[in-house]
Amino acid sequence: MDKNVDERIVISVRNLSKAYGKRQILTNISFDVYKSETLVIIGKSGTGKSQILRHIIGLIKPDKGDILIYGKSIVKASKKELEDLRKKMGMVFQENALFDFMTVEENIAFPLREALHLDEEEIEKRINMTLEMVDLNPEDVRKKSPAELSGGMKKRVAIARTIAMEPEILLYDEPTTGLDPVTSDKINTIIRSMQTKLNVTSIVVTHDMKSANKIADRIIYIDKTSEDTGAKIMFIGTPETLAIEADKNLRLKAFIEGVYDPEAIVLKKKEYEEKYSEKIDLDVFKK
Ligand SMILES: Nc1ncnc2c1ncn2[C@@H]1O[C@H](COP(=O)(O)OP(=O)(O)OP(=O)(O)O)[C@@H](O)[C@H]1O
Numbered sequence: 001m002d003k004n005v006d007e008r009i010v011i012s013v014r015n016l017s018k019a020y021g022k023r024q025i026l027t028n029i030s031f032d033v034y035k036s037e038t039l040v041i042i043g044k045s046g047t048g049k050s051q052i053l054r055h056i057i058g059l060i061k062p063d064k065g066d067i068l069i070y071g072k073s074i075v076k077a078s079k080k081e082l083e084d085l086r087k088k089m090g091m092v093f094q095e096n097a098l099f100d101f102m103t104v105e106e107n108i109a110f111p112l113r114e115a116l117h118l119d120e121e122e123i124e125k126r127i128n129m130t131l132e133m134v135d136l137n138p139e140d141v142r143k144k145s146p147a148e149l150s151g152g153m154k155k156r157v158a159i160a161r162t163i164a165m166e167p168e169i170l171l172y173d174e175p176t177t178g179l180d181p182v183t184s185d186k187i188n189t190i191i192r193s194m195q196t197k198l199n200v201t202s203i204v205v206t207h208d209m210k211s212a213n214k215i216a217d218r219i220i221y222i223d224k225t226s227e228d229t230g231a232k233i234m235f236i237g238t239p240e241t242l243a244i245e246a247d248k249n250l251r252l253k254a255f256i257e258g259v260y261d262p263e264a265i266v267l268k269k270k271e272y273e274e275k276y277s278e279k280i281d282l283d284v285f286k287k
């Protein structure tokens with residue numbers, strides 16, 4: 001390991017840029033994730049949040065920049081190194097990525113058997129334990145195919161399958177999207193307890209500000225200033241400082257509060273300017 005690497009850093013994303021054809025998606029994205037931290041990435045649909053996670057697990061190569069996992073480049077890793085790094089990481093995909101031709105129990109068992117080579121007794125234990133963790137009754141769902149489950153149940157099976165691997169690093173892409181508020185809260189509690197009980201380092205992509213505030217140690221907000229530029233990091237900090245920053249940056253405020261109507265933002269601009277007795281400079285009004 002590089003002597004200059006801070007050993008508390010588990011994931012280091014450095015100057016990551018990515019374009020597809022002429023379309024710039026990500027521009028100079030840099031951030032570190034510390035051991036046992038839960039970092040939440042927020043941003044509008046299509047800004048590149050899933051792309052960041054896919055780069056981190058080595059599914060996509062960046063055009064520029066590097067990604068270090070425990071100080072080792074996943075971009076430059078050999079096939080064998082990539083396999084070893086991947087074993088430390090689990091990802092809950094936005095689209096779940098469950099195998100429809102397998103039952104729920106086979107979906108969970110598959111990576112435990114093929115990648116971790118666990119014995120059948122341990123696999124059996126983990127199937128039941130993780131399904132219960134995500135509030136699914138093993139007896140009801142084990143033999144079902146994913147096609148027989150509701151959207152929220154599929155999401156929970158996908159989470160169970162990833163958690164069952166007991167990875168040191170967990171990446172969740174929209175883990176609560178499509179879930180009712182109570183189940184969302186349950187999932188957030190699980191994400192939190194993976195951190196506090198098992199010291200897992202996590203990155204969670206979400207649109208859901210309530211979840212973000214509940215689980216995040218730090219939050220990253222990504223946004224693009226025009227259609228031609230890729231997304232950049234506009235904010236990185238704690239949930240508390242996000243709230244303070246949002247009072248100054250109404251584009252961020254609009255995202256957090258889910259305000260679409262520019263009129264409503266203008267009203268808020270006036271309201272905040274009065275409140276803080278200062279002019280707010282905001283490019284959203286130029287658009
Ligand atoms: N293989 C690809 N080829 C071309 N463009 C792609 C490819 N994959 C992703 N993109 C583009 O990259 C951009 C970012 O996609 P990404 O899925 O990361 O967005 P997101 O922030 O996760 O959005 P959402 O919140 O809707 O999930 C999108 O505009 C998408 O069309």
Ligand SMILES: [Mg+2]
Pocket residue numbers: 049050051094173
């Ligand atoms: Mg996405």
